[in-house]
Amino acid sequence: MSILAFADTNILVQGITGREASTFTRESIHYGAHIVAGVTPGKGGQQIHGVLVFDTVAAAVQARSVQASIIAVPAPIVRDAAFEALESGIELLVIVSERVPRKDVVAILESASVKGTRVIGPNSLGVISPERTRIGMCGGAARDTRRAYMKGSVGIMSRSGGMMTELASQLTQTGIGQSTCISVGGDPIVGSTFADLLPLFEADEETKALLLFCEPGSTMEERLVDRLREQPSRLPIVAFIAGRFADRMQGIRFGHAGAIVEGQRGSPAGKAGKLEAAGVRVASRLSQIPEYVREVVPEPA
Amino acid sequence: MKILEFEAKAVLREHGLQIPDGEIVTSPKAAATTTERLARPVVLKAQIPIGGRMKAGGIHFAETPAAAQAASQHLFDSEIRTFPVTHILVEEKLASKAELFLGLIYDATERTAVVLGSMSGGIDVEDDDGIVRCPFPTCLPVPSFVGREVALQLGCRGHDLLNLARVITSLIERFLTWDALLLEINPLVMTPDGLWWVADVHLELDDDALFRQSKLCKRLAHSRRILSKRSDFEERAHEIDRTDHRGVAGRLIAFDGDLGLLIGGGGASLTTFDAVLDAGLNPANYCEIGGNPSVWKVAELTKLIMSQTRVTHLAVIMNIVSNTRADLVARGVIKGLLELGCVPKEVIAVFRVPGSWEDECRHILEQHEIAHLGRESAIDNVVNTIRCPS
Numbered sequence: 001m002s003i004l005a006f007a008d009t010n011i012l013v014q015g016i017t018g019r020e021a022s023t024f025t026r027e028s029i030h031y032g033a034h035i036v037a038g039v040t041p042g043k044g045g046q047q048i049h050g051v052l053v054f055d056t057v058a059a060a061v062q063a064r065s066v067q068a069s070i071i072a073v074p075a076p077i078v079r080d081a082a083f084e085a086l087e088s089g090i091e092l093l094v095i096v097s098e099r100v101p102r103k104d105v106v107a108i109l110e111s112a113s114v115k116g117t118r119v120i121g122p123n124s125l126g127v128i129s130p131e132r133t134r135i136g137m138c139g140g141a142a143r144d145t146r147r148a149y150m151k152g153s154v155g156i157m158s159r160s161g162g163m164m165t166e167l168a169s170q171l172t173q174t175g176i177g178q179s180t181c182i183s184v185g186g187d188p189i190v191g192s193t194f195a196d197l198l199p200l201f202e203a204d205e206e207t208k209a210l211l212l213f214c215e216p217g218s219t220m221e222e223r224l225v226d227r228l229r230e231q232p233s234r235l236p237i238v239a240f241i242a243g244r245f246a247d248r249m250q251g252i253r254f255g256h257a258g259a260i261v262e263g264q265r266g267s268p269a270g271k272a273g274k275l276e277a278a279g280v281r282v283a284s285r286l287s288q289i290p291e292y293v294r295e296v297v298p299e300p301a
Numbered sequence: 302m303k304i305l306e307f308e309a310k311a312v313l314r315e316h317g318l319q320i321p322d323g324e325i326v327t328s329p330k331a332a333a334t335t336t337e338r339l340a341r342p343v344v345l346k347a348q349i350p351i352g353g354r355m356k357a358g359g360i361h362f363a364e365t366p367a368a369a370q371a372a373s374q375h376l377f378d379s380e381i382r383t384f385p386v387t388h389i390l391v392e393e394k395l396a397s398k399a400e401l402f403l404g405l406i407y408d409a410t411e412r413t414a415v416v417l418g419s420m421s422g423g424i425d426v427e428d429d430d431g432i433v434r435c436p437f438p439t440c441l442p443v444p445s446f447v448g449r450e451v452a453l454q455l456g457c458r459g460h461d462l463l464n465l466a467r468v469i470t471s472l473i474e475r476f477l478t479w480d481a482l483l484l485e486i487n488p489l490v491m492t493p494d495g496l497w498w499v500a501d502v503h504l505e506l507d508d509d510a511l512f513r514q515s516k517l518c519k520r521l522a523h524s525r526r527i528l529s530k531r532s533d534f535e536e537r538a539h540e541i542d543r544t545d546h547r548g549v550a551g552r553l554i555a556f557d558g559d560l561g562l563l564i565g566g567g568g569a570s571l572t573t574f575d576a577v578l579d580a581g582l583n584p585a586n587y588c589e590i591g592g593n594p595s596v597w598k599v600a601e602l603t604k605l606i607m608s609q610t611r612v613t614h615l616a617v618i619m620n621i622v623s624n625t626r627a628d629l630v631a632r633g634v635i636k637g638l639l640e641l642g643c644v645p646k647e648v649i650a651v652f653r654v655p656g657s658w659e660d661e662c663r664h665i666l667e668q669h670e671i672a673h674l675g676r677e678s679a680i681d682n683v684v685n686t687i688r689c690p691s
Contacts, residue, residue, distance in 0.1 A: 021623075076512060101510035102407055103480055107439045109412050140623020140657055148621060148676075160568020162591070162620040169621055169676050186567060188409045209352075219410045242571035245578055285579075286572055287679035295447060 002129035002180040003155070003200040003207075004092060004118070005068070010036045011135055012066045012090065014057065015073035015097075016048050020137070024072075030142035033133045036064040039084075041112055057084045061174040068135050069094040070126065076134045078122065079104035086111055094135050095121035095191070105189050112191065119191025125161025130168075138183055139165050146214040152177015153297055155201040155235075157184055157194050158213035159220065163242070167213055167289065174290040176297060179207040188217065194224040202234055209296045211289065212280075214271060216246040221271040228278040236296035237280045240289060244268045302506045303350040305524045307390045309481040309504040310521050316471055319498045323392030332373035333366040335391040342394040344368055347376050349384040350527065352503065352630070357381050362394060368601035388523070395498055400488035401455065402468065405476040414439055414476070417468060418451050443473045449665065458690030461495065466499045478547055508639025534586075534605070540599040548594025548625070553602070560687065561615040563599070564633065565590035569620035569680065575686035577616075585612045593625045599633020600640065607641055614650040616687055621676055622656035630654050631665045631673075645669045650687045653678060 011028075015021045016038025025035055026049040037049050037060040044055035054060040057069070069085045071078060071093060078100045085093050086108075090274040093112070100122045112119045120127060126136010130149035138161060139145030148169040158164035167199055168178055182197060184190055194212060201207045210233075215220050221239075228237075247269050272282050281296075283289050307325045324335045325348070332666035336343045347359035354360050359381045363369035369391065376386045408415045418433040433454040437447040448469035452462045458591040468489065476484045483505040490500045511518060518525065538553035560582050564570045570589045577584050586606055590599070607615060617634055619625065631652070638645045646669055653674035654662060663673040674683055 075509065099509040101480055101513075102482060102507050103414075103439055103477060103510065106407060106412060106414060110439065137623065144621070144623060144657060158568070160566070160571075160620075162566040162622070163568035163572065165623065165656075166569065166620040166676075166680070170679060173677060189407060189412055213568060215568060223410060240572075242568055242575060244575045245571075285679075286576070286681045 001204050001206050002132060003197075003204050004120075004182070005127045005129040005133050005135045005180060007032070007129075007132040008034065009067045009133055009135065010059070010065050011063075011071040012033045012036065012060055012085075012134075013038045013051070014040075014069055014071045014085065016040055016051065016053055017043050017046065021072040022048050024137035025051060027137070027142045027145070028134055029142065030168040031145055032131075033135070036066060039183060051053045053078075057088045057090070061088045061090065068094065070094045070136055071097060071121075071269075073097060073288060075099045075101070079108060082108040082119075083111065086115055088119055089115075089116060091115060092135070093119045093121075093191070094124060094126050095119065095185070096124055096126060096136055097121075098123045098186075100187070102189060105284055109189070109191055120122060121185040121187075121190060123187045124185040124190070125164065127180065127182050129180045130178050136183070138181065139168075148172060149181065150177040151179075153179055153206060153208035154293060155204070155210045156181035156213070157197055157210065158182070158212055159184055159186055159215045160242070161186070163213050167211060167240075170286075170290050171211070171293060172296065176290065176293055179204060184220070186215075192237055193220045195220075198224065198233060198235075201258065208237065209293060210235050210237045212237065212291060213267075214239055214241040214275075216243040216268045216271075218265050219266065221275060222248075222266075225274045225278045225280075228280070232279065234251050238283060238289060238292045238296065239275050239280050240283045240286060241268050241272050241275075302508055302521075302524065303502040304506065304521055305348045305350060305388075305527065306346060306502055307348055307388070308521050308524050309502045310371060310390075310499060312517065313499060313502065315477065316475060318471055319496055321392040321395055321498055321500065323390055326373070326391055327387060329370045329374040329377060332389060332391050333370035336363060336366040336369035339391075339393050344392050344394050345369060345376060346390040346392065346501075347381055347386040348388040349381055349386065350524070351382050351384065354381070358453075359386070395490045395500060396492055397488075397490045398493050399491040401465075401488045401491070401497075402485075403472065403489050404483070404485040404487070405472055405481070406483050406485075408436070410490055411436065413437075416447065416451050416473065418455050418469075420446065420466050421685035437473055439477060441474070441477055443468050443470055443477065447473060461491075463689050464497060477618070479504075480507045480514055481505060482507050484536055509679040534609070537605055538602065540614050541598060541605065545595050545598045548598055549590065549592040552638075553589075554587040555606075555609060556586055557611060558585045559611050559613045561585045561609070561612045562588050563590065563603060563606060563615060563617045563630075564588050565619050565625070567591070569618070572620075572680050573616075573618045577687075579681070580684050580687065582684070582687060586607050590619070590630075591625055594629070594633070596629050596633040596636060600632050603634050603637030604641055607643070613648075614687070616621065616649050616650045616684070617652045617654060618680060618683060619654045619656075620680070622654060624657070625654075626658040627654040627656055627662035627663060628658040631662045635665065635669055639645065646671050651683050653680070653683045
């Protein structure tokens with residue numbers, strides 16, 4: 001299996017007539033993704049690379065069975081688009097738009113949590129289960145995506161979309177495939193954190209190990225450590241933390257509230273120490289990653 | 302965007318919050334005049350966008366106009382954490398019965414907005430163990446129970462509870478209406494007559510929501526001017542980015558090393574910069590490019606980075622690109638170097654941009670006898686091959 005993104009997942013693209021969205025729609029179809037409908041208000045009836053456009057999400061889900069929606073609309077209207085998707089009962093939202101106002105993100109997540117909808121992003125490049133499907137634009141053109149990602153047993157969660165492809169490519173070059181790779185989004189507040197997604201990977205038989213790409217700031221890594229302390233994982237985890245230099249060049253904090261909320265959390269060195277103490281293998285160099293992963297994922301017989 | 306105290310107070314006052322009487326001044330003489338008008342002890346506060354101003358020496362007290370003049374002269378002559386003091390807020394000193402801390406912020410861990418409160422407001426409030434924490438919904442109008450809950454947990458009763466709850470409700474309303482990321486009152490002072498006063502405020506607005514805050518932004522002209530001051534280098538980078546909408550040339554920061562960096566995207570920039578420092582190299586700048594920049598944009602950035610006096614070499618390193626075209630990056634870098642009169646192969650220390658259009662990229666580089674490094678070379682290994690003459 002895989003998680004979140006399956007070969008038969010039917011996908012809706014909100015904002016499908018946009019330049020970037022129409023490109024990734026075409027490439028996703030070439031990759032094998034089931035993009036079954038698009039939405040752009042006022043453009044209902046048009047076709048984008050053979051995909052029928054609807055005016056509203058409700059109209060789209062009435063005409064097609066949809067399990068996931070990619071939200072690729074301009075930042076100011078992401079809130080609106082997400083609410084529309086939530087209202088129509090779609091189970092998974094992948095928000096690829098960047099620079100969404102924080103208040104809107106929190107409002108979307110409040111509503112999603114009431115409805116039990118899973119949200120990935122914002123500022124995510126998407127979710128990919130190699131050689132089956134992808135929900136989003138990770139990997140770029142279909143040909144490039146096939147080159148970088150390969151089916152296998154390592155799950156990847158990354159705070160950087162670009163580096164997710166880079167990590168997958170490094171593994172692929174050494175013959176290590178991936179089960180599902182998730183670009184969780186680069187913003188301080190995102191719909192699904194490492195800790196939120198860990199149980200899904202744990203429940204997936206195909207996944208034998210996890211690889212994480214971490215960055216400074218936020219408490220995503222610390223939350224994962226809390227979870228690992230409470231309940232150790234069956235999955236061996238390898239992590240890489242980018243931006244160690246941030247510890248040497250710290251900005252001056254503005255106000256006390258940030259310090260109270262984050263405490264001493266957020267620093268790359270702190271994250272590395274805590275992850276290691278919780279049993280995560282932290283690579284200090286990017287090029288060590290395939291070797292570290294190979295140690296925990298035996299070569300297939 | 303961080304808002305200076307005096308502008309934040311001015312807009313809060315319009316929404317019914319009690320702000321001490323005072324004036325913004327730009328000379329010691331004006332500080333004395335204001336103190337004379339107020340006819341009571343004053344506090345002099347340097348208007349700079351940092352936290353911990355008291356500890357940093359940005360706040361003074363004065364009993365008389367003469368003392369206010371001397372203290373403000375001292376402030377105007379100083380530079381606090383690299384910020385020159387050009388504006389001072391002269392305010393009446395409040396008689397305080399109680400000093401609270403109130404902070405409104407998003408809690409990234411819980412993914413909710415929260416009010417933080419403490420009865421021991423002041424400079425070391427984050428060490429207080431008795432901090433009250435109350436999440437609130439982001440919908441408007443603001444439900445008033447949140448304010449009462451916080452006031453109650455802080456130990457207020459009767460009229461004090463209702464008064465404080467009203468202040469908290471207004472603050473939540475401002476926080477949400479203005480798209481703030483932080484609204485912190487520290488301290489919120491209760492005077493002997495039972496009124497609550499905003500003695501100091503930290504306000505930070507969400508840059509990503511400024512598009513819908515144009516009315517508010519017009520009232521914050523001074524903060525915008527001070528905070529948009531960049532170094533000439535950053536200003537030029539910003540100009541290049543603004544002139545051409547194709548691609549992003551965000552976050553260009555100058556250092557004093559000899560190795561220029563044209564790197565991206567975000568995660569790869571962090572990774573590359575770590576590797577550069579680990580290898581003992583001296584970076585001339587930090588940089589993040591992405592979003593498929595045009596040839597012109599890359600050429601201008603290349604020239605800007607190479608214009609720093611100590612720079613001798615340029616490393617071009619990106620993660621596997623999907624949206625950005627590797628060939629356009631190559632064209633831009635070479636165009637920029639040629640326009641500067643450089644020989645590209647002598648300046649380019651490494652060029653690693655795998656991904657879309659990489660065959661065309663390789664072809665362009667070959668014409669200038671430059672090796673194109675691909676996905677098989679890990680970023681840190683690429684950095685480790687760089688040799689700078691210094």
